[in-house]
Amino acid sequence: MVDGLLQVEGGRPLSGEITVRGAKNLVPKAMVAALLGTTPSVLGNVPLIRDVEVVSGLLTLHGVQVDYDQTAGILRLDPSRVEAAHVADIDAHAGSSRIPILFCGPLLHRLGEAFIPDLGGCRIGDRPIDFHLDILRSFGAVVDKLEAGIRLTAPDGLRGTVIELPYPSVGATEQTLLTAVRADGRTELRGAAVEPEIMDLVDVLQKMGAIISVDTDRIIHIEGVEELAGYRHTALPDRIETASWASAALATGGDVFVHGAHQSHMTTFLNIFRKVGGAFDVRDDGIRFYHPGGDLRSIVVETNVHPGFMTDWQQPLVVALTQADGVSIVHETVYENRFGFTKALCKMGAAIQVYRECLGGTACRFGQRNFYHSAVISGPTPLRGADIVVPDLRGGFSHLIAALAAQGTSRVEGINLIDRGYEHFMSKLGSLDAKVTRLA
The missing domain is CATH 3.65.10.10 (Enolpyruvate transferase domain)
Structure with a gap:
């Protein structure tokens, strides 16, 4: 039985306004x-x-x-x-x-x-x-x-x-x-x-x-x-959902205003977002995230506990990095098995390789334990529509971002998992001019 099936017509910049409410992690x-x-x-x-x-x-x-x-x-x-x-x-x-x-x-x-x-x-x-x-x-x-x-x-x-x-x-x-x-x-x-x-x-x-x-x-x-x-x-606003929509705006060349987003909770993400080539405007009632034009830049980033770069931010960002010029390195130090979602991205045309070694940063607790916890992303690579299955909450939303950025039609199965952490995500996609249809 299909656990939530979504058809996505990709290649359209996300544009519009959404609201993020309280944090799933609080x-x-x-x-x-x-x-x-x-x-x-x-x-x-x-x-x-x-x-x-x-x-x-x-x-x-x-x-x-x-x-x-x-x-x-x-x-x-x-x-x-x-x-x-x-x-x-x-x-x-x-x-x-x-x-x-x-x-x-x-x-x-x-x-x-x-x-x-x-x-x-x-x-x-x-x-x-x-x-x-x-x-x-x-x-x-x-x-x-x-x-x-x-x-x-x-x-x-x-x-x-x-x-x-x-x-x-x-x-x-x-x-x-x-x-x-x-x-x-x-x-x-x-x-x-x-x-x-x-x-x-x-x-x-x-x-x-x-x-x-x-x-x-x-x-x-x-x-x-x-x-x-x-x-x-x-409750404080959800900084993970905020970063997810920000990465979606960047990956699709779009412009998304997130009502309720707080700068003080997003400092490390905003720095990386700017380094990659994204732009943002902080307002009293939220943050506008947009692609200002030009090429995105490759980076080296390492996840860490707060105040470091949050592990839940890296999966959506990796999708945007497939469109960056050059070689990006992401070193995951919080969870040892968080790059499984990249298989679907490679199926869509991304050039991503995962490694057991601690790349691009200091040695971490996973370096000697045989886990694939570093990723090398070469870009830019055009993404193509494909049939993909959601592996988990954050990886699933990253697959959705990839489908939105890809040329052609994608079918994303298992989107019910996304309901765990993203409120009204279907209606939010509609308000951002995404062309999506729920099939099951």
Whole structure:
């Protein structure tokens, strides 16, 4: 069965205006944080994406009253009647989402137990849940692995601890924050991720009554409190979606104004965008991204944790780099398996080779582990329409960009994956004068 099929008539510059709402990498986590409160929470700027639907369903299963005004983008979450959910229901609602692992800390505080099914997510790298389980164990949780999933209990409650991350993992940092804020005593997290979405989650928790301090050396201190209240918060805009549309404008020779985009969240991307030859205008209500004419320039770029060049930015950018003059090098240091999407681009006419070596930058943790984590892109190469299958969320949107930039007709299968992180992307394509038809 075809899981979403789109026909794209390429070779047309994208032109027009779109709006980007709250970040996919923040909104579901802020929704989970509402479990920690004793009073209702209100979250604004919420996009209508699959992950929001999944977390809404999981919260409802646990007794949280969820009211979502989709037009206004406002979520009201009342956790006053939190209860344990049935295992089968959790498994059915979670699907391939990895969000349920973040329910554990809040549920252990509220109910003394938690259950998570087998976890899915985009197949872009090794993201084992054992990392999360070790963190929960350090707080005092007891982990029992069952056939249907994992059951956690906290017979003696959760206690503050010291955690040192070997890598600034966003998920591990979120897990620690959501667990530490109500643990007994103090928690020190070393090697924390400090992405804007993490800082926004810190803001949410502080509004609820948490005591959190973030040092400049990636150390976060949390003093546990006995009780948290609800919050009122407006989610920061999605910088990944913003960069995706910016790259689409560049690859197609277009001009796209992104309402809601914030310069302060995009600094590193904007620098690379300009180096490649793209242009942008920052306004109070958003950012205009456009191709100013002339040849695009090849570059060398290395992904990294914030404030470096974000891993989720590289896949859309690679499509634009196929149209740049010369040889570009992209070194991926965050996820070890993120260049699988380039096979479809090569099928469309791109000249991309992937390597196991750390090219164009410093040696990274994947250099000796036999992963293809560097890409060399030679250009410019005309792209031709083709039949392609979406591999994952960000790679899928990159395939869509390639289809929009290519001459001729493409059929893109599996676009339902894109719904996970791009709100109303079909209507946005229409507003940008793209010629697309959904076939299934």
